[in-house]
Amino acid sequence: MIEGELMDIDSKKKINTLPNKMTVIRVAYIPFILVCLCFPGKLASFLAGTFFFMAAITDILDGYFARKYGSVTVLGKFLDPLADKLLVSMTMIMLIPLGRIPVWIVLIIITREMALTALRGIAVTEGVVIQASKLGKYKTAFQSVSMVGLCLHYSYFGIDTHAIGMIFLWGALILTVWSGWDYFRRFKGVFLREP
Numbered sequence: 015m016i017e018g019e020l021m022d023i024d025s026k027k028k029i030n031t032l033p034n035k036m037t038v039i040r041v042a043y044i045p046f047i048l049v050c051l052c053f054p055g056k057l058a059s060f061l062a063g064t065f066f067f068m069a070a071i072t073d074i075l076d077g078y079f080a081r082k083y084g085s086v087t088v089l090g091k092f093l094d095p096l097a098d099k100l101l102v103s104m105t106m107i108m109l110i111p112l113g114r115i116p117v118w119i120v121l122i123i124i125t126r127e128m129a130l131t132a133l134r135g136i137a138v139t140e141g142v143v144i145q146a147s148k149l150g151k152y153k154t155a156f157q158s159v160s161m162v163g164l165c166l167h168y169s170y171f172g173i174d175t176h177a178i179g180m181i182f183l184w185g186a187l188i189l190t191v192w193s194g195w196d197y198f199r200r201f202k203g204v205f206l207r208e209p
């Protein structure tokens with residue numbers, strides 16, 4: 015009985031790490047961003063951009079703390095990329111009816127994310143772990159900056175945040191296609207293995 019309780023406490027410690035909590039906070043920001051993007055005014059856009067920025071900061075912090083304290087968990091490996099994909103994909107979808115982002119770019123980015131998620135799922139069944147590449151990390155950074163700019167949309171202190179968002183979005187699109195091709199090129203052997 016005591017051994018079972020100790021194992022349960024140890025499992026909770028592994029789940030309740032600071033990086034995992036940061037990831038959960040990132041997911042918790044999503045509804046606030048989506049609600050703000052339901053209203054096209056400057057205040058709502060400013061709040062959406064601010065919430066997205068704060069969510070992006072948690073992404074940086076959870077990776078930093080995971081490396082610093084060696085608290086990488088299986089749950090974290092699952093939740094972190096999922097939180098990123100939900101945050102970016104749902105924000106992009108909400109920006110479409112506001113006319114702030116081209117639909118075709120959203121389709122390419124989301125299709126790449128779904129394809130890579132499928133590749134990772136297949137790889138896991140074959141005992142292969144596909145870690146995020148540097149290209150993938152750059153892509154995430156460009157996406158985050160572009161989403162902040164496109165959420166803000168209006169000019170602040172003479173800075174055209176929409177134009178900045180679009181510049182970074184084009185960079186994100188290039189990195190999305192490039193990193194996606196790189197992942198599939200490097201791990202195509204996962205598909206070619208005999209069952």
